Amino acid sequence: MNKRLIPLAMAVVFVTGCATGNNQLYDWGEYEQTLFVVYHEPEYKEQALNNYLTFVREHNGEGTLAPGLYAEAGTFLLEQGDVSGAVAFYKMEYERWPESQPMLGILIENLEAQQ
Amino acid sequence: MKELKFALLFIIVAVASGCATTSDPDRLNAFHDAQPTSILVVPPMNDVTDVQATTSVLATLPYFLGEKGFYVFPVNTVKTLLEFEGYYEPAEVHSAPPEQLANLFKADAVLYVTIHEWTSKYMVFATVTEVDFGYKLVAADGSMLWEERLQAEYSPSSGGGGLIGLVVDAVEAAVERANPTYIPLTKTVHARALVTPAANSSNQGIPVGPYHPAYAEYYQRVAADSAVSE
Numbered sequence: 001m002n003k004r005l006i007p008l009a010m011a012v013v014f015v016t017g018c019a020t021g022n023n024q025l026y027d028w029g030e031y032e033q034t035l036f037v038v039y040h041e042p043e044y045k046e047q048a049l050n051n052y053l054t055f056v057r058e059h060n061g062e063g064t065l066a067p068g069l070y071a072e073a074g075t076f077l078l079e080q081g082d083v084s085g086a087v088a089f090y091k092m093e094y095e096r097w098p099e100s101q102p103m104l105g106i107l108i109e110n111l112e113a114q115q
Numbered sequence: 116m117k118e119l120k121f122a123l124l125f126i127i128v129a130v131a132s133g134c135a136t137t138s139d140p141d142r143l144n145a146f147h148d149a150q151p152t153s154i155l156v157v158p159p160m161n162d163v164t165d166v167q168a169t170t171s172v173l174a175t176l177p178y179f180l181g182e183k184g185f186y187v188f189p190v191n192t193v194k195t196l197l198e199f200e201g202y203y204e205p206a207e208v209h210s211a212p213p214e215q216l217a218n219l220f221k222a223d224a225v226l227y228v229t230i231h232e233w234t235s236k237y238m239v240f241a242t243v244t245e246v247d248f249g250y251k252l253v254a255a256d257g258s259m260l261w262e263e264r265l266q267a268e269y270s271p272s273s274g275g276g277g278l279i280g281l282v283v284d285a286v287e288a289a290v291e292r293a294n295p296t297y298i299p300l301t302k303t304v305h306a307r308a309l310v311t312p313a314a315n316s317s318n319q320g321i322p323v324g325p326y327h328p329a330y331a332e333y334y335q336r337v338a339a340d341s342a343v344s345e
Contacts, residue, residue, distance in 0.1 A: 068192070075195050097186055099153035099221075103221065
């Protein structure tokens with residue numbers, strides 16, 4: 001019985017941590033909500049993307065932004081046809097997270113060749 | 116408000132039923148040997164009809180994996196790049212060799228999630244929402260690192276009439292419009308599946324990743340535990 005209770009209690013702590021924003025490793029902003037809107041609510045997409053891009057720009061390459069979030073901003077801009085804006089965000093992800101370098105190195109190279 | 120959220124989450128957790136059975140002390144050996152840093156989350160496969168299930172499960176995973184100390188490949192960027200590569204359907208991605216996917220992104224591991232259940236049953240007085248997810252983490256060489264299957268259901272009738280309103284308050288506006296009860300339930304299941312095991316013999320959860328402050332401590336404990344059991 002005790003064994004079952006421990007993971008349950010931890011799950012509760014974890015989820016409430018998410019809700020209150022305490023003790024997080026990173027800033028996530030409205031990332032999750034932005035994805036929901038992008039996938040399911042086209043009528044709010046423009047506003048959600050503007051808010052998200054503003055949030056990511058405020059971090060401007062610094063390390064507290066959660067993994068992947070600079071690259072996602074790049075992809076949103078790429079979809080809008082802003083290649084140089086996309087490359088700028090991809091480079092921030094590339095510099096911050098070495099794990100992203102094989103994927104983004106090729107992408108950045110291809111996009112820069114297009115310009 | 117904080118207390119209300121807490122109460123709600125507790126109720127959801129309380130009805131979540133784990134189907135993990137016997138404890139296997141060796142279940143994380145492959146994970147401990149591989150110690151992956153980066154995880155590629157591919158679009159979940161959906162056994163159900165609700166089209167929102169796939170993207171809702173996908174969008175809620177990065178937070179849990181990132182906060183556990185892993186590098187999570189950007190899920191929407193990955194989805195977009197996979198489409199460039201000709202993978203439009205999650206089923207196609209799931210049937211591709213994991214080695215090939217991992218190599219495309221140079222990921223240490225690939226996380227596959229299958230949505231087995233995502234339903235709301237409308238009863239006379241209440242709606243029972245049920246989710247059931249299978250998780251598989253596969254290393255870049257194709258070997259299985261971790262597997263889990265969890266289900267949970269949420270029934271507002273268990274706690275009185277005000278709970279539907281409570282769920283709506285507990286999530287952000289956009290999520291609320293999309294999926295009032297599914298999202299908190301989905302996050303609860305992710306949190307339980309990805310809990311950090313308290314000991315080698317724990318039958319649930321995955322280790323922390325290298326960006327987590329408890330990483331070194333975790334692997335010291337693993338080493339001490341396995342020294343004892345030998």
